[in-house]
Amino acid sequence: MIQPAQPDLVTVYIDGKEIAVPKGTNVIEAAKMVGTDVPHYCYHEKLSVAGNCRMCLIELGMPMADRATREPIMDPETGKQKINWIPRPQIGCGTTVVPGMHVKTQSKMVKECREGVMEFLLINHPLDCPICDQAGECKLQEQATGYGRGYSRFIEQKNVKPKRTQLGPRVTLDDERCVLCSRCIRFSQEVAKDDVLGFVDRGSYSTLTCYPGKELSNNYSLNTVDICPVGALTSTDFRFKMRVWFLKQTDSIDTESSVGANTVVWSREGEIYRITPRQNDEVNDTWMADSGRVLYKEVQADNRLKPSSELATSVSAAASLLDDGNVAIVGSGRSSVEEQFLTAKLAKKIGAASYVVGRHGEGDGILISADRNPNTRGALVTGLISELPTTELSQLAADIDAGKVTTLLSVGEDLTAAGLSDEQLAKVNLVYVGSHSNATSAAATVIIPTLTVFEKSGTFINQQFRIQKFKSAVPGLKGAADDRVVLASLLEKLGDEAKGSDLASVWAEIAETVPALSGISYANVPKSGLLIDGSAWSGLDFPEGESLHFKPATAEASA
Amino acid sequence: MSFKTVERKPLTLAERTYVPQILNGLSHTFKKMVKPNETLEYPEARPPIPEGYRGVPTLVKDPNGREKCVSCQLCEFVCPPKAIRIKPGEISADADTAHVEKAPQEFDIDMLRCIYCGLCQEVCPEEAIWLQNVFSVSGYTREELVNDKERLYELGGTLPDEHFKWDKKKAAEEAGNGAH
Numbered sequence: 001m002i003q004p005a006q007p008d009l010v011t012v013y014i015d016g017k018e019i020a021v022p023k024g025t026n027v028i029e030a031a032k033m034v035g036t037d038v039p040h041y042c043y044h045e046k047l048s049v050a051g052n053c054r055m056c057l058i059e060l061g062m063p064m065a066d067r068a069t070r071e072p073i074m075d076p077e078t079g080k081q082k083i084n085w086i087p088r089p090q091i092g093c094g095t096t097v098v099p100g101m102h103v104k105t106q107s108k109m110v111k112e113c114r115e116g117v118m119e120f121l122l123i124n125h126p127l128d129c130p131i132c133d134q135a136g137e138c139k140l141q142e143q144a145t146g147y148g149r150g151y152s153r154f155i156e157q158k159n160v161k162p163k164r165t166q167l168g169p170r171v172t173l174d175d176e177r178c179v180l181c182s183r184c185i186r187f188s189q190e191v192a193k194d195d196v197l198g199f200v201d202r203g204s205y206s207t208l209t210c211y212p213g214k215e216l217s218n219n220y221s222l223n224t225v226d227i228c229p230v231g232a233l234t235s236t237d238f239r240f241k242m243r244v245w246f247l248k249q250t251d252s253i254d255t256e257s258s259v260g261a262n263t264v265v266w267s268r269e270g271e272i273y274r275i276t277p278r279q280n281d282e283v284n285d286t287w288m289a290d291s292g293r294v295l296y297k298e299v300q301a302d303n304r305l306k307p308s309s310e311l312a313t314s315v316s317a318a319a320s321l322l323d324d325g326n327v328a329i330v331g332s333g334r335s336s337v338e339e340q341f342l343t344a345k346l347a348k349k350i351g352a353a354s355y356v357v358g359r360h361g362e363g364d365g366i367l368i369s370a371d372r373n374p375n376t377r378g379a380l381v382t383g384l385i386s387e388l389p390t391t392e393l394s395q396l397a398a399d400i401d402a403g404k405v406t407t408l409l410s411v412g413e414d415l416t417a418a419g420l421s422d423e424q425l426a427k428v429n430l431v432y433v434g435s436h437s438n439a440t441s442a443a444a445t446v447i448i449p450t451l452t453v454f455e456k457s458g459t460f461i462n463q464q465f466r467i468q469k470f471k472s473a474v475p476g477l478k479g480a481a482d483d484r485v486v487l488a489s490l491l492e493k494l495g496d497e498a499k500g501s502d503l504a505s506v507w508a509e510i511a512e513t514v515p516a517l518s519g520i521s522y523a524n525v526p527k528s529g530l531l532i533d534g535s536a537w538s539g540l541d542f543p544e545g546e547s548l549h550f551k552p553a554t555a556e557a558s559a
Numbered sequence: 560m561s562f563k564t565v566e567r568k569p570l571t572l573a574e575r576t577y578v579p580q581i582l583n584g585l586s587h588t589f590k591k592m593v594k595p596n597e598t599l600e601y602p603e604a605r606p607p608i609p610e611g612y613r614g615v616p617t618l619v620k621d622p623n624g625r626e627k628c629v630s631c632q633l634c635e636f637v638c639p640p641k642a643i644r645i646k647p648g649e650i651s652a653d654a655d656t657a658h659v660e661k662a663p664q665e666f667d668i669d670m671l672r673c674i675y676c677g678l679c680q681e682v683c684p685e686e687a688i689w690l691q692n693v694f695s696v697s698g699y700t701r702e703e704l705v706n707d708k709e710r711l712y713e714l715g716g717t718l719p720d721e722h723f724k725w726d727k728k729k730a731a732e733e734a735g736n737g738a739h
Contacts (some may be wrong), residue, residue, distance in 0.1 A: 050600055078589035127724065129684070130629050130633075130684045131629045131659070131661040135631070157731050160731055160734075161734050164652065205736065238661075240630075240649045243632045243636070243647075244648070245636060266705075269646070
């Protein structure tokens with residue numbers, strides 16, 4: 001037996017290829033490491049192993065040794081140790097690797113097993129592909145191409161099960177399509193901690209249902225739709241809207257809290273159809289909250305601000321107002337790092353006090369934190385603020401009342417929601433740079449319509465001080481300008497040296513002037529984000545509690 | 560360089576009168592006058608359309624009058640000139656065909672783009688789109704040459720169905736699992 005190179009690595013042979021994998025890895029994951037795909041339905045890398053779909057059957061063998069003496073038995077033909085193959089196939093997901101294990105994933109027996117399992121799964125599976133939302137991303141469709149027989153030997157009538165069950169407010173279940181993999185049940189138990197799903201009845205009558213009197217209504221219910229390998233669980237919002245093969249995928253970040261769950265935005269011809277999670281094992285695994293999936297609706301919301309004049313005209317109008325000396329700037333924890341950097345630069349240029357509005361809610365301990373701004377740490381890092389933001393801008397209100405502030409710039413923040421009264425807003429010259437109308441835009445002297453997070457590119461810094469990129473998924477509203485461009489042109493109008501408003505030039509400036517972000521450029525932030533040094537702010541009392549892959553600094557220190 | 564001198568024979572007397580040639584020509588003329596026409600007087604007369612002809616794509620209904628299209632959008636996907644546009648929709652739960660669940664809300668084929676390749680018909684899993692025998696399309700505006708859903712069904716009519724897949728499904732649903 002070959003000794004592993006490192007104590008926590010185990011050497012196994014997959015289809016004759018030698019590979020050292022960490023202890024405790026199962027055969028599916030080990031095969032993935034050598035680039036071999038073992039088809040499976042019920043196995044999910046972030047859930048416990050159920051082993052009930054039987055699709056991942058493989059052949060397993062161990063080097064042969066004499067039972068009495070433990071002497072290896074050699075094969076005189078090859079001069080190598082003989083392999084003792086187990087005569088029956090084993091499941092790959094439930095088999096943990098042991099040193100010297102041999103695995104066959106492409107043998108005749110394995111292929112026949114897969115074909116057998118596929119035939120059984122397809123016996124009662126309806127011919128719904130033309131009307132099924134999963135078509136195009138369906139594991140059953142994919143494996144049927146590889147291991148299906150192309151026609152059915154089953155001439156009897158297929159099972160009938162409920163077709164349109166509302167499991168919850170956001171999830172519709174088609175029981176006929178279910179292959180009983182139990183991923184959704186395990187997800188509800190293990191990740192969402194809301195154990196409402198289960199199987200009832202036996203054999204081919206087995207049906208997925210909710211516990212009587214309950215519904216799948218937790219804020220993570222749509223993850224069951226994502227992990228469903230077939231089209232049994234479908235999103236009520238996305239149902240029958242568009243086939244997935246038309247949709248373009250763009251990497252983005254969930255903006256609803258400082259967790260910064262990684263997402264994929266699915267769009268076609270400038271219209272967004274759905275948002276799904278993107279795997280990032282350091283942040284959100286493969287999950288995201290339901291509340292973050294409907295945020296795309298803000299792009300086509302009725303209260304979108306539409307441009308009424310040329311950008312240059314409104315920028316010069318705003319610049320002349322901001323030139324008066326008694327200015328305060330309310331930046332946003334929802335702005336990207338680049339925008340916050342430019343806002344901070346603008347505040348410094350005109351000597352204005354800068355604020356950020358804090359947003360707090362209750363954290364759910366999974367993927368929504370107490371800080372509902374996606375980029376509070378960005379505001380700290382770029383120097384827009386030095387203290388944690390508060391929900392009420394009482395200092396600013398006092399300054400307005402005292403007449404110290406006569407001009408106010410709000411970057412997308414509704415100031416009435418932040419505690420300023422209509423009278424106070426009426427006292428100042430208000431410049432509003434934002435995407436949607438609200439009480440503040442109604443009171444504003446100059447309005448510059450800008451883009452939503454789905455229409456622009458940038459970065460956010462999440463609660464772990466991980467800087468993560470989001471990219472523009474759809475073209476911006478006609479005439480509305482990118483916040484970054486607006487802020488850069490305001491700076492230029494106010495006499496700053498023109499340095500360009502594109503991401504590369506803003507980042508060149510950021511890397512030069514912001515110590516925590518030196519050496520970083522937009523291009524070199526990897527897909528999974530980049531941890532930056534946040535120790536300078538460790539003294540602050542951040543509101544976040546513990547969540548998936550995150551422990552607050554205070555909890556870490558006491559632990 | 561070498562030349563070959565061709566000897567020209569002088570015309571005979573009969574040839575010089577041109578009479579045999581005229582008679583020969585006239586005999587052809589009279590033969591054709593009594594023979595049936597080989598050309599077609601289009602547009603008054605229309606040519607016979609052979610089976611499998613690829614004319615204007617249309618949508619068809621099954622013999623029970625159910626619209627066959629379920630808006631799977633495969634034709635939209637496969638269409639090389641991107642002539643097809645579909646907006647999928649859901650069939651309401653109280654409709655007769657509720658078990659089909661999905662039907663197009665809008666279905667447009669732009670005949671200015673269509674190249675009559677027949678891929679849509681080939682790809683259709685429901686046999687709902689057929690290139691039938693209309694071959695001459697004209698209009699005064701671009702808009703009028705975009706066939707919408709209503710026009711497509713008007714052009715398509717009803718075609719015989721061998722499968723009745725959805726009717727069988729409904730029957731199975733009504734019989735329930737007790738039928739096993």
